[in-house]
Amino acid sequence: MTLPNVFVTxxxxxxxxxxxxxxxxxxxSDQDRPLTRQELLLAVREADGVIGLLSDRIDxxxxxxxxxxxxxxxxxxxxxxxxxxxxxxxGIPVSNTPDVLTKATAELAWALIxxxxxxxxxxxxxxxxxxxxxxGPLQFIGADVSGKTLGxxxxxxxxxATAMMSRGFDMRVLYLESPSGRRNPxxxxxxxxxxxxxxxxxxxxxxxxxxxxxxxxxxxxFDMDAFRKMKNSAVLVNTARGPVIKEDDLVRALRSGEIAAxxxxxxxxxxxxxxxxxxxxxxxxxxxxGSATRSSREAMADLAARNLLAMLSGxxxxxxxxxxxLGLS
Ligand code: DGY
Numbered sequence: 001m002t003l004p005n006v007f008v009t010x011x012x013x014x015x016x017x018x019x020x021x022x023x024x025x026x027x028x029s030d031q032d033r034p035l036t037r038q039e040l041l042l043a044v045r046e047a048d049g050v051i052g053l054l055s056d057r058i059d060x061x062x063x064x065x066x067x068x069x070x071x072x073x074x075x076x077x078x079x080x081x082x083x084x085x086x087x088x089x090x091g092i093p094v095s096n097t098p099d100v101l102t103k104a105t106a107e108l109a110w111a112l113i114x115x116x117x118x119x120x121x122x123x124x125x126x127x128x129x130x131x132x133x134x135x136g137p138l139q140f141i142g143a144d145v146s147g148k149t150l151g152x153x154x155x156x157x158x159x160x161a162t163a164m165m166s167r168g169f170d171m172r173v174l175y176l177e178s179p180s181g182r183r184n185p186x187x188x189x190x191x192x193x194x195x196x197x198x199x200x201x202x203x204x205x206x207x208x209x210x211x212x213x214x215x216x217x218x219x220x221x222f223d224m225d226a227f228r229k230m231k232n233s234a235v236l237v238n239t240a241r242g243p244v245i246k247e248d249d250l251v252r253a254l255r256s257g258e259i260a261a262x263x264x265x266x267x268x269x270x271x272x273x274x275x276x277x278x279x280x281x282x283x284x285x286x287x288x289x290g291s292a293t294r295s296s297r298e299a300m301a302d303l304a305a306r307n308l309l310a311m312l313s314g315x316x317x318x319x320x321x322x323x324x325x326l327g328l329s
Contacts, residue, residue, distance in 0.1 A: 004048035004070070004312045009035055009056050012075055016051075016301025023309050024049065041065040049308045051075055055270070058082040063090055071311025073304040077101055077158075077291075078241055079321060080214040088322040095307035095320045098157060100299035101291035105239050106161035108290045109209050112237045112263025115284045117207070118142040119261075122281045143206070143233060143260065145169050151205030152176065153198075153221070154212030154240060155184045162209050163187050174201050179217070202229040207237065214241035222246065227253035234259045239290045242267040247274035254280050265290050 006024040008017065010031070020026045027043075029035055034055040035043065044050055044066035052058060054076040063069060063086065072094045074082060079096045087094045115121055119142050126132050126140075146169045152159045155175040163173050164186070173193035175184060187193035198221075201208070208230065212218045222236065223246040230236070236259055238245055247268040253259050261282040267273050270288060277283055291297060303318060310317040316326065 005046050005068075006049045006051070006308065006312075007044055007047040009040060009043070009050065009052040012051065012304070013298045013301040015298050016305040019302065019305040020051075020309065024312065044069070049073070049312050051304050051308055052081075054078055054081050056081060058087070058094070060086050063087070063092065071095075071308050071317075073308040073311070073317075075300055075304045078213060080241060082321070084321050088325055091325045093311045093317060093320050093325050094322055095304070095311070095317050097300040097303045097307075098319055100303055101296040102157045102161045104293045104296040105158045105290035106165055108265060108286070109158075109162045109211075109237055109239045109263075110165055112239065112265065112284055112286070113145060113207050113209065113235065116235045116237065116261040116263040116282070117145050119281075121284050143235065145171070145207070147171065148206035149174060149204055151201040151208040152187075152193075153201065153208060153210045153244075154218075155187060155195075156211060156213075158239070159209070159211030160184060160186055162211060163191060163193060167191070174205060176201050176212075198226075199229055202226055203231070205234060206231065207235045210236070210238040210240045210244055212240055212244060214243055219243050220246040222250065224249040224253065224258075227258045230259050232257055232260065235261045235263065237263040239265045242270060247277065250274070251276040251280065254282050 003025045006020050006026045008028040010029050017026060017028065034053060040056055047066055048068050049071045050066060050069065051073045058072055058081055069092055072092060074096045077096050077098045082094050084094060119140050123140050149172045150166050152163050152175040166173055173187060173191045174196045175187055175193055177195050177197055183195050221244050227249060250262060251274050254262055263284040265286045266288055291300065307317040307319060
């Protein structure tokens with residue numbers, strides 16, 4: 001029996017590669033960086049299946065280049081990099097990695113909330129500089145978290161987990177109405193959370209945590225207009241996708257005091273940041289590490305491999321985004 005050819009666009013944890021090797025001929029990019037577009041299009045020509053990253057654009061041009069493709073598995077839960085409609089039109093199943101990184105990403109949102117509220121990075125820098133003159137009553141005053149209002153934009157898996165983690169801090173929780181008007185019973189029943197329109201969430205939240213997917217509707221959801229509606233003391237945290245925030249406007253809002261601070265794990269044009277952002281002491285800036293715990297990354301590798309192998313053998317992938325191409329729904 002000939003084994004299918006699988007191409008992995010960047011090295012992922014070994015457990016996923018081992019699983020793939022048990023049932024496929026596996027080639028892994030030897031570059032320790034995302035492939036350029038040309039490299040990617042060239043590398044997938046003979047592939048029956050591909051595992052790729054959130055930085056790989058999976059669109060008509062990709063499918064044209066990968067003419068033998070029978071499945072694509074994203075090594076990420078977010079899938080704004082995949083043209084799912086185009087994949088579906090061509091009958092190619094595609095998948096993502098939900099659930100396995102929910103807790104890790106929600107924990108990172110909390111790391112950013114605390115770091116921004118209590119100026120953790122800025123004050124760490126003071127200690128390292130050797131310039132701390134000793135304790136002072138008016139030094140490095142930050143914001144309380146306990147008892148404050150947390151606004152969740154995108155009350156899906158990760159937004160819900162982030163909200164649930166507020167229980168230790170006795171917070172009031174608001175979450176954004178979904179376009180379908182669907183409520184989140186876990187948040188309603190467990191936290192007594194309120195489902196509110198965007199303007200109300202902006203006006204009443206002390207901490208706003210972004211967890212929505214990137215779609216045409218959420219691109220630049222946070223712009224100057226939104227920042228003006230937020231409290232001047234508000235902290236904005238984003239562990240979802242960078243383009244949900246108009247980054248130039250965020251720099252202006254942080255500079256002018258329109259909002260107090262931001263904690264970012266994702267950027268509009270990764271790996272670059274908007275001009276001026278790096279110089280702001282009221283911004284905590286992380287390099288897209290929401291899912292970067294050993295167990296999450298290994299679980300992502302396992303899930304992506306299982307998805308792809310199922311696609312290649314005509315079985316039901318655990319987390320397929322377009323199951324109807326396999327005659328499943
Ligand atoms: C995702 O999975 O979408 C994250 O952004 C990276 O793990």
